[in-house]
Amino acid sequence: MRILIIGWLLLASIAWAKDTAPTYLEPDLPQVALVGKGVLRWFGIKVYEARLWAERGQYTADKPYALELIYGHTFTAEELAKEGAKQMRKQGVEEDKIARWTPVMQSAFTDVKAGDSLTALLLPDQSLRFFSNGEVTSTINDAEFSRRFLDIWLGTRTTEPKLRLKLIGQP
16 A cells, blocks of 8 residues: 555656746746646647646736647648648638748747747737747747737637647636
8 A cells, every 4th residue: 555655646746747837937927837738639649738837827818828839749840830820821810911920930930859849938018939948949029920829729719629728727
């Protein structure tokens, strides 16, 4: 019985450590905590794990929060930007904006391999700061871009509504 309890505590501590907020978020998100998380799979293959972080774990769309994606496969920045544009298109974003924002996304992203993370942090002024494995890659000062980009995962018109609910902490 004692071994069982020790084993359970060890597993619980490993699970807790995995959901510890990335330290690079702390300067901009005081008391940052996990809101929710989920996995995007394509034909059963893990594309990425998504985690939503906010102050005290309380998500509000117009207050600072961070969306972290931990990838399960290799993708180029160009592929990620094209997929971002495709998802924006599905949400009804105008083609002229998509054309303007696609190169912005490509310059903000980096190539990723399994285990790498890309994070988008919504700042108080509604600009969006991007991180690759905890290092800043870009800050985009366009509130509409910020909203439209984050709506890919968090908007009501997302193509992954079940993932959205997991991220915002709703069953």
